[in-house]
Amino acid sequence: MKRYPPQRPLKFLRWFCREDYLEEIEGDLVEVFEKQSVVSLRRARRVFTWSVLRYFRPRFMKTFRSLYPTNVMSILRHNLLITLRSFARHKSSFLINLTGLSTGLACVLLIYLWVNDELQVDQFHENKARIYKVLENRIQADRIWTSETSSGPTADALAADMPEVEYAVTTTRNDVHTLSVDEHPLKATGRYAGKDYFNVFTFTLLHGRRNELLKEKNNMVVSESLARKLFNRADETVLGKIVEMDHARQYTVSGIFRDLPYQATEKADFIRSFEEFRADHPDWVSTWFSTGAATYVMLKEGTDVNALNAKIAGFVKQKTNGEVTHRTMFLKLYTDKYLHGQFENGVESGGRITYVKLFSVIATFILIIACINFMNLSTARASRRLKEIGIKKAIGAKRNTLVWQHLGESMLLSLISMVIALGLVIVLLPYFNILTEKQLTLPVTLAFAERVFGVVIFTGLLAGSYPALYLSGFNPAAILKGKLTSALGELWVRQGLVVFQFTCSVVFIVAVIVVYRQTEYIQSRSLGYTKDNMIVFEREGNAAETTDLESFLAAVRDVPGVHNASSIAHSLTGHNSGTSGVVWEGKDPNDRTEFENVAVSYDMLETLGIQIVDGRSFAREFPSDTAHIIFNEAAIAFMGLKDPIGKVIKLWGEDMEIVGVAKNFHFESLHENVRPLFFRINPENTGRIMVKIEPGQEQATIRRLEKLYETYNPGFIFDFRFLDDDYQSQYRAEQRVAVLSRYFAGLAILISCLGLFGLTAFTLERREKEIGIRKVLGSGELRIVLLLSRDFTKMVLLSIALALPLSYFLTSSWLKTFAFRIDLSAAYFLLAGVIALAITWITVGAQALRAARLNPAQALKRE
């Protein structure tokens, strides 16, 4: 029996041993082994292995550098030439690859810019790691609601009681006001802020003393652009100048700050001192029982925020002597709020970060789809380059030389694509900015260039590594004999990649359909009030006087083209102000569920077209309507009242009689269910005027309204919005997703189709003779087309089967974020499948038909 030495040590020896010694050493080793193996095979093997290891020393090792000095430059030049020639020769696959990769890369670049920008939001504040916003978890009957507002005294109390807090400031919401210097009114947005505001947040102060900006009650700090608008300049001469607000109050400019970068979430044209607000609302600012202010703290260096959160959890309870138990205070990193600002039942549940992740994934997938085209076309067309590879190998090219040649080819392609992609990005960026509401630019920095280069390398490797390894692995003898039969495994890989591409495409199609249907549903769902042809503007000037409001509204109603008009405190586009101060018979004393509080003037319900399902609306004929209240159906259901009309409840301790029940309407976005709400007549607190105008002559009516406004409110600007626009802005994120997903899906499908097109063209070329013979033997065109489309159809059907559960999962989890949503019907998935199939058939069928129509003699005579 012939005994063989162990193979692995032998291979190892062959790998490291210098060639001029190898034969002798190997021979002697084998001879010793053979002699010893007669005695004991195991021992012989052990000795053999041990001996091999003993040869592993410098004297016997080969130099791993190539024996012959290679001329790197000439190889490179040769490879470049071959690459360019192959591009020129196979124009269609070159163009398909180029189109696919450059659009894919353009997507990646755009999304990179967008994601990068999202991550930059609010990051410009120098103390960003120490700035926190005070949030509160409030226990409601059905959920925990995380509120961004806190009580008026929060900031001062935190600063006084917690040594960890360096600064604490209170701010109010932004309000729009009319500012004027020498009778040139303009509208600007601003808010009140505590005195340390400028120490906490980073503002570039152009003029003024940082510590004295909000010292006096009538101080105002203005932005550079506002200063220019008011005074035509922004230098220190502006300091100390007087600005009049709403033609009533006067302020002294104490500082000018540079306009905030657009990546700031909280912008303001001017900042006023919170001390003035405190003087105006002394009760509100000192009570722990109502909320509405925003509180920010800056912690001292090295503070453990978790420990502090544990300390302040019961702060509100402690400050109210145990009376308020449902509010748990905690700190949230200010810079985190933008991306991770969503809470569900008191637990963080994402926010914009979801879209950041989503789009990053989409960009990667589009790039992969484009890379797959390259892989498939290169391996499919391998037969064309076989001779080149065979000859190179035969005359001594190493495998890794060939690998590098093909990788170089894909790198070069990826580089060219990147150049085109950069061009595309430059062209598309303005449109992309409109779509995303950003001000993105291509950064001209080394870091960005490095990253772009990194992406080029990555794409080159991703697209090129498989073809390079595949092509360089052929046996040269077999190639040159023309014996290459494509392995089954390779076919599997290619088909698998196509299936992957189409799975992505089908998922995209389903997503587009669902997002489109849902946004359409949002647009068309009856909200319970009419938002169309509704004009909204702030109540100010003379109309701000409660005594004059009624006469102003009456004058508005008399304007031709106006249907109805009234005033309201609520924006109807989200939660505005709530209260837990509603008490009814049988109420659980611990219940702190907030009712939405809507103060209105007479006629508001009629103007909005809100239906009354029981009882009546407010009417001037009933003078005691200030003691009357109207609930929505959700509130009645929540309170569990039967026959509510005529019942008396307590609101903030006062008796209110229920006179009507309004049909539920959506005053928050459709992400939320309709929550309890009440209307009460309280014209003083209604800050908005809503005017319903007749459709058809909007422009003329608005002009007439403007004229009325200016005569009634001299010195103020008629600045109106359409309620519909306010409504749409609630769904801006969704609309952006809708539009972007449409583009991305289109791209994914386009790139996949290009790949399919290329593959089909190649297959048909290879089967030209087969088709010719089939035709000669009498096969019809249709049969041939069917035959040719069958493989691709199978692949796409498989993709559809894979994509449907995946897309069902993805779309249904997206829809879950809406309280009101469309049902996922089978039709969407069916439609997506049909679209994918139709696209495949068009792509494949057109080419197949052309091939089938070819004169068989043409195909057969060529040899």
Place this chain on the structure above:
Amino acid sequence: MSNQSLGEFEELVLLMVAALHDEAYGVSILENLEGKLGKKLNISAVHVALKRLEDKGFVKSRFGGITNDRGGRRKKFYVITALGKRMLDDQYALRTAIYQQIPKISFG
């Protein structure tokens, strides 16, 4: 001739190459040495010594013909060179000269 030194094992191998004249290759040297020394050696030690001797010019080598033995690998035969022979002679002379200086007393 400072670099022309000869280690103990090298000297043994060189002697064996000379002794096996024209039949000296790795395995034959190994086996003969094992027989004489009465202990097991590793083939790699022999190869190291041979390569050193070849570098120093004491032996030269040539490949034998292809046979069916050893999986078709050729043997490499070593013969001693004139320089190697002189080296052995010098060593032998040196040792003999010193040996003869040993006084004739009993070491019993």
